[in-house]
Amino acid sequence: xxxxxxxxxxxxxxxxxxxxxxxxxxxxxxxxxxxxxxxxxxxxxxxxxxxxxxxxxxxxxxxxxxxxxxxxxxxxxxxxxxxxxxxxxxxxxxxxxxxxxxxxxxxxxxxxxxx
Amino acid sequence: xxxxxxxxxxxxxxxxxxxxxxxxxxxxxxxxxxxxxxxxxxxxxxxxxxxxxxxxxxxxxxxxxxxxxxxxxxxxxxxxxxxxxxxxxxxxxxxxxxxxxxxxxxxxxxxxxx
Numbered sequence: 001x002x003x004x005x006x007x008x009x010x011x012x013x014x015x016x017x018x019x020x021x022x023x024x025x026x027x028x029x030x031x032x033x034x035x036x037x038x039x040x041x042x043x044x045x046x047x048x049x050x051x052x053x054x055x056x057x058x059x060x061x062x063x064x065x066x067x068x069x070x071x072x073x074x075x076x077x078x079x080x081x082x083x084x085x086x087x088x089x090x091x092x093x094x095x096x097x098x099x100x101x102x103x104x105x106x107x108x109x110x111x112x113x114x115x
Numbered sequence: 116x117x118x119x120x121x122x123x124x125x126x127x128x129x130x131x132x133x134x135x136x137x138x139x140x141x142x143x144x145x146x147x148x149x150x151x152x153x154x155x156x157x158x159x160x161x162x163x164x165x166x167x168x169x170x171x172x173x174x175x176x177x178x179x180x181x182x183x184x185x186x187x188x189x190x191x192x193x194x195x196x197x198x199x200x201x202x203x204x205x206x207x208x209x210x211x212x213x214x215x216x217x218x219x220x221x222x223x224x225x226x227x228x229x
Contacts, residue, residue, distance in 0.1 A: 004158070040124070043159075043205065043219035056216070090158055097216070101147035101166055101209045104217065106158030 002026055004107035006091050012113045013081065021076040021110045023091030030096050032074040033104065034066060037088040049074060050096050081114045088112070117142040117208050121220035128196055129228050136191040136223045138180075138206030145211040148189040150180055153203045153222070162204070165189065176200070201227045 004025045013019050025032060034046040048056035049068040063085075065077040074091055088109045095102040118141045128134045140146060147166050151159040163174025170182040180191045189206060206220040 040221065042119075042221045045216075092158070101164070101211070103149075103161045103164065104159075106151075106160070108156065108158050 004091060004093055004105050006089075006107035006110050008110060009108065010111045010113075012115060013078070014115055015081055015083075017081075018077070018079040020078065021089055021091075021112075023074040023076075023107055025072055025074075025091075025093035025105070025107075027093055027105060029093040029105070030071045031094045031102075032068060032071070033092040033094075034074065034076050035090040035092065037090055037109070043090070046076075048097070050098060055097075078112075081112075083114050086112055086114045117146065117210050117216075117218050119206050119208050119218055119220035121206055121223050123223045124221065125224045125226065127226045127228055130198055131195050133194050134192065134196050134200075134225065136204050136206075136225065138189045138191065138220060140187050140189065140206075140208045142187075142208060142210055147209045147211060148180075148182060149207040149209070149217070150174065150178070150189075150191050151205045151207060151219075152176075153205065155202070159205060162191070196225070196227050198227050198229060200225060 007022045031050040033048050036044040046060045047066040063080050067075040090109045091107040092104040094104045120139045149164045150162040152162050153159045163172050165172045165182045173179045178193050203222045203224045205222045207217050209217045
């Protein structure tokens with residue numbers, strides 16, 4: 001595998017379910033990001049991890065819980081979601097954002113539908 | 116705080132015609148600017164970036180953009196589009212200095228008509 005991979009690509013879950021999204025990067029980067037992409041809205045940055053420490057958390061509801069066990073893996077744990085959480089969730093990676101304007105490399109996303 | 120405006124949500128253009136996708140930004144400090152492209156069912160991919168130096172930046176797939184500081188713009192252009200250019204294009208800005216947070220615009224859908 002090369003680049004940034006995300007699993008699953010599609011997920012349908014009920015509001016009482018618990019599920020996790022997985023992201024893996026094979027680029028040797030040390031920063032990883034979760035974004036939410038909804039129709040007609042700007043890409044929303046949810047979380048940033050740099051060197052495995054969370055450096056940004058943009059007022060995301062607690063029903064979203066990130067986990068970064070190492071610099072290559074990033075998870076987004078989901079529980080008791082709402083229908084408005086339905087969106088495309090994108091993972092990205094880059095070199096440390098504290099060291100310059102580095103390009104972000106994106107995965108293909110997980111299309112989440114909450115019923 | 117930085118912000119990005121892409122006024123055109125959709126731009127239809129005939130194949131082999133030129134296209135310009137508009138991007139304006141707002142920031143109180145120096146900025147870095149990016150254009151990303153998203154093809155259907157894929158993540159975003161960097162087209163080009165402006166960090167410093169020449170204000171005319173060339174990217175992949177024949178695209179180019181010009182940084183205009185006085186007009187706070189970074190419009191994307193291509194002289195002749197192909198069907199394969201049909202995608203959504205995102206402008207993004209990052210402020211210089213310190214932690215490089217990137218802010219994305221709402222995107223412009225380019226539809227190339229055969």
